[in-house]
Amino acid sequence: MSAPAQTPPRISEPLKPRDASRAIKRSSIKRDRFFPYALSAPAAFLELLIHIIPMLLGVWIAFLSLTQFSIANWVKAPFVGLQNFTTALDPNGPIGSQFFDALGRTFLFTFLVVAIAWSLGIFAAVLLASKFRSNGFFRTLFLVPYALPSYVTTIAWAFMFNQRDGMVNRFLVEDLGILEEGPFWLLGGNSFFVMVVVAVWQFWPFAFLMLLAALQSIPNEVYEAASLDGASLWKQFTRITLPMIKHANVVLLLMLGLWVFNQFDIPYLLFGPVSPEEATLISPLIYQQSFNNWNFGVGGALSVVLLIALLIVSAFYIRLVMPKGKSIDD
Amino acid sequence: MSAPHFKSKLGRFTAITSIAALSLSGLAACSGSASGSGSEEAGGTITYWASNQGSSVTQDEEILGESIKRFTEETGIEVELEVVPWADLYNRILTAVSSGEGPDVLNIGNTWATTLQASGAFVPFEGEALEAIGGAEKFVPAALATGGAEGQAPTSLPLYSMAYGLYYNTKMFEEAGIKQAPKTWDEFLATAKKLTKDTDDDGKVDQYGFTLAGQRTANNAHSAFILGMQNGGELYTTDGKPDFTNDGVVSGVNDWIQLMGEDGVVSKSNAEINDGSVLPGEIMDGNAAMFFDQAPGKSFNAAGFKDYAMAPIPLKNADATGLEATQSLVAGINVSVFENSDNKDAALEFVNHLLSVDEQKKLNAKYTSLPSVTEAFDDPAFDTPEQQAKKEILANNAAPMPLFPTEGQMESLVGEAIAKQFARIAQGEKITEADVRKALEDAQKQMPAS
Numbered sequence: 001m002s003a004p005a006q007t008p009p010r011i012s013e014p015l016k017p018r019d020a021s022r023a024i025k026r027s028s029i030k031r032d033r034f035f036p037y038a039l040s041a042p043a044a045f046l047e048l049l050i051h052i053i054p055m056l057l058g059v060w061i062a063f064l065s066l067t068q069f070s071i072a073n074w075v076k077a078p079f080v081g082l083q084n085f086t087t088a089l090d091p092n093g094p095i096g097s098q099f100f101d102a103l104g105r106t107f108l109f110t111f112l113v114v115a116i117a118w119s120l121g122i123f124a125a126v127l128l129a130s131k132f133r134s135n136g137f138f139r140t141l142f143l144v145p146y147a148l149p150s151y152v153t154t155i156a157w158a159f160m161f162n163q164r165d166g167m168v169n170r171f172l173v174e175d176l177g178i179l180e181e182g183p184f185w186l187l188g189g190n191s192f193f194v195m196v197v198v199a200v201w202q203f204w205p206f207a208f209l210m211l212l213a214a215l216q217s218i219p220n221e222v223y224e225a226a227s228l229d230g231a232s233l234w235k236q237f238t239r240i241t242l243p244m245i246k247h248a249n250v251v252l253l254l255m256l257g258l259w260v261f262n263q264f265d266i267p268y269l270l271f272g273p274v275s276p277e278e279a280t281l282i283s284p285l286i287y288q289q290s291f292n293n294w295n296f297g298v299g300g301a302l303s304v305v306l307l308i309a310l311l312i313v314s315a316f317y318i319r320l321v322m323p324k325g326k327s328i329d330d
Numbered sequence: 331m332s333a334p335h336f337k338s339k340l341g342r343f344t345a346i347t348s349i350a351a352l353s354l355s356g357l358a359a360c361s362g363s364a365s366g367s368g369s370e371e372a373g374g375t376i377t378y379w380a381s382n383q384g385s386s387v388t389q390d391e392e393i394l395g396e397s398i399k400r401f402t403e404e405t406g407i408e409v410e411l412e413v414v415p416w417a418d419l420y421n422r423i424l425t426a427v428s429s430g431e432g433p434d435v436l437n438i439g440n441t442w443a444t445t446l447q448a449s450g451a452f453v454p455f456e457g458e459a460l461e462a463i464g465g466a467e468k469f470v471p472a473a474l475a476t477g478g479a480e481g482q483a484p485t486s487l488p489l490y491s492m493a494y495g496l497y498y499n500t501k502m503f504e505e506a507g508i509k510q511a512p513k514t515w516d517e518f519l520a521t522a523k524k525l526t527k528d529t530d531d532d533g534k535v536d537q538y539g540f541t542l543a544g545q546r547t548a549n550n551a552h553s554a555f556i557l558g559m560q561n562g563g564e565l566y567t568t569d570g571k572p573d574f575t576n577d578g579v580v581s582g583v584n585d586w587i588q589l590m591g592e593d594g595v596v597s598k599s600n601a602e603i604n605d606g607s608v609l610p611g612e613i614m615d616g617n618a619a620m621f622f623d624q625a626p627g628k629s630f631n632a633a634g635f636k637d638y639a640m641a642p643i644p645l646k647n648a649d650a651t652g653l654e655a656t657q658s659l660v661a662g663i664n665v666s667v668f669e670n671s672d673n674k675d676a677a678l679e680f681v682n683h684l685l686s687v688d689e690q691k692k693l694n695a696k697y698t699s700l701p702s703v704t705e706a707f708d709d710p711a712f713d714t715p716e717q718q719a720k721k722e723i724l725a726n727n728a729a730p731m732p733l734f735p736t737e738g739q740m741e742s743l744v745g746e747a748i749a750k751q752f753a754r755i756a757q758g759e760k761i762t763e764a765d766v767r768k769a770l771e772d773a774q775k776q777m778p779a780s
Contacts, residue, residue, distance in 0.1 A: 013773075046373070067778050068445055068446070068448045068449040068735065069448050069449070069735070071428050071449055071451075072427060072449050072450040072451040072669070073524075074428075082651065083391040093775065094772045094775045094776050095776060101668055163602050164597075164599040164602075168398070184598075184601070184602065184753075184756050184757060187601060187602060187604055187756055187757060188753060188754075188756075188757040190755075256731075264657055271545075272417060272545060272604045272647065273417075273421060274545070274547065274746050274749065276750075276753055277504070277750060277753075291421055291424050292421075292742045292746075293739050293743065293776060293778070294424065294445075294738065294740055294778070295739075295778055296428070325751050
């Protein structure tokens with residue numbers, strides 16, 4: 001990613017006589033003004049088509065009574081105002097209480113996964129940024145979870161955590177003999193932690209990759225100078241490494257945070273269409289309401305609330321953490 | 331690498347909007363995964379989603395592949411077959427209905443017929459469409475009645491007819507000295523307890539009297555229906571309002587849940603099973619002695635397993651009559667044509683093929699189910715003792731699942747509520763009848779107004 005150019009390039013200017021040069025400059029400024037828009041138009045169009053319009057439709061659905069009676073011709077679904085929102089947000093109602101539980105749980109899940117994935121990522125990246133033998137091997141190895149299709153790996157995890165025949169329980173009960181009886185990993189409270197483990201496994205290589213790239217842009221001389229001045233490795237890490245990869249971090253944490261927050265595949269593949277109560281995240285809950293219970297209006301209302309919550313968090317994040325105004329070279 | 335920076339308010343606004351869009355795209359992904367598409371070449375190809383009736387998807391592909399071959403030879407119409415596992419079928423249909431992108435012909439569980447009919451996404455079989463498949467008279471009336479709500483043209487036609495039965499491992503019965511299948515719920519519990527034991531004396535129970543798929547919502551809902559009826563309770567009031575918390579339904583559901591709880595005749599590991607097709611394996615492996623199922627014969631046959639027999643599901647009261655003598659739902663698989671199909675004529679022709687007497691005989695023989703077309707139903711080929719028992723159950727002791735448009739949601743919500751109780755029991759919690767009532771109450775609160 002690179003910063004947008006501050007001024008248009010003027011490559012041809014020195015080669016032309018003064019008057020002609022002015023005319024060309026004027027037209028080139030005109031052209032340059034238009035040029036960035038022309039370049040971004042296809043992207044903007046696709047963005048509109050793929051993200052913005054479905055998002056607006058999602059918001060509209062939240063105000064409709066959309067069930068099996070109206071789904072085939074949903075444009076004609078009855079408008080019910082805020083009714084879906086009152087159902088979805090009533091903390092004493094069965095859907096509202098599930099929603100608020102799921103919201104808190106999703107924040108916790110996101111925090112845990114991002115924190116652990118980032119820590120593992122930075123640890124491995126620092127380790128592998130230095131040159132040593134079999135460095136390349138480890139880099140490839142660490143990227144394997146990222147390269148494998150998440151469907152395949154999550155289903156493999158589900159097999160491993162199966163209570164009766166899973167590898168995990170076999171190992172704990174039969175091989176190590178630590179436990180008398182294999183616990184249930186995919187039901188109840190444990191299911192939340194299994195979900196965290198699988199998500200960390202899947203997301204940490206991305207953190208590793210981004211951080212490794214960022215680390216490699218730090219010139220070696222800085223570290224050499226620091227060590228000449230007697231800075232310990234920890235000091236070098238906290239005073240040089242972290243500040244110099246700050247901007248990569250900011251973007252990485254935001255992206256990871258949003259991906260993990262909206263996580264759907266992992267719970268769906270681990271638990272099926274209905275997650276255990278203790279592991280119900282927001283996206284699967286919306287899916288459950290919309291598709292299992294054919295209550296698309298309530299599903300839409302939940303999505304809108306989620307959208308607003310994420311917008312607020314992201315807006316604060318961007319305002320507080322993201323670099324502003326000045327150009328940064330790192 | 332340099333990070334993006336936001337110089338203007340506009341830039342920042344754009345960034346925030348993109349993030350919002352990005353964050354919602356995950357949700358959009360939930361809804362946009364319709365696969366399969368309506369056929370494009372007129373007269374040429376249609377798509378068919380079949381439910382998983384055989385012992386495996388591969389077996390289905392073989393059986394249906396042969397039938398499709400016969401159809402293509404006769405008509406020149408190609409059929410693209412996709413066998414959809416039960417765990418996915420309902421969701422796939424819902425996605426198809428909501429996106430308008432679906433197959434031309436599809437199988438549905440007949441209990442969903444009324445719910446799917448209400449969506450208006452399927453061709454009603456009346457007039458020409460009904461004539462194209464040979465008229466309503468050719469069907470077994472009880473099977474045809476599952477095609478949709480009373481008084482409306484059905485949007486699905488019965489393809490395979492089934493009834494629940496109690497299947498058991500005869501060898502295990504013999505070894506335990508049990509002479510005959512239990513007829514009442516008390517006898518059933520006593521038998522199940524007798525068969526629940528520690529066979530290798532290591533202090534752990536390794537053989538159970540009964541097995542079930544705890545996370546399989548449809549099966550849980552079916553049990554709630556059957557056992558609820560036996561206890562004198564129905565899931566809906568006569569005018570179509572959900573009524574999950576009447577005493578009969580609560581007792582019936584409680585009976586079902588306590589099999590794993592108080593009675594302890596079901597292994598707690600069953601709480602995790604979300605695929606009913608693994609249950610015949612439990613019987614064959616000797617992990618459990620009995621289970622309720624509709625047509626597991628093909629799984630037993632595929633494995634060459636002979637030591638099984640079928641009896642009607644035990645009754646709560648031996649001398650029950652009427653609704654309380656319900657031992658099964660009128661179970662089965664129906665076939666529908668998608669309203670958005672680009673090639674309805676070919677689709678109807680294919681349905682007609684599946685419902686022809688010849689195909690009915692061939693397919694139902696392979697799937698160990700019963701034909702839904704009278705001429706095939708009465709054929710001597712479908713008169714084995716098991717099939718005769720099934721026919722009798724269907725004639726005298728079966729009721730259709732509630733024919734109300736919210737039946738689909740009821741199956742999901744009641745099934746989930748029960749699945750959650752099994753999960754709690756598996757983790758050592760004790761579930762009382764009051765807990766069951768509370769769970770059903772929560773489920774009922776989530777039902778949409780019909």
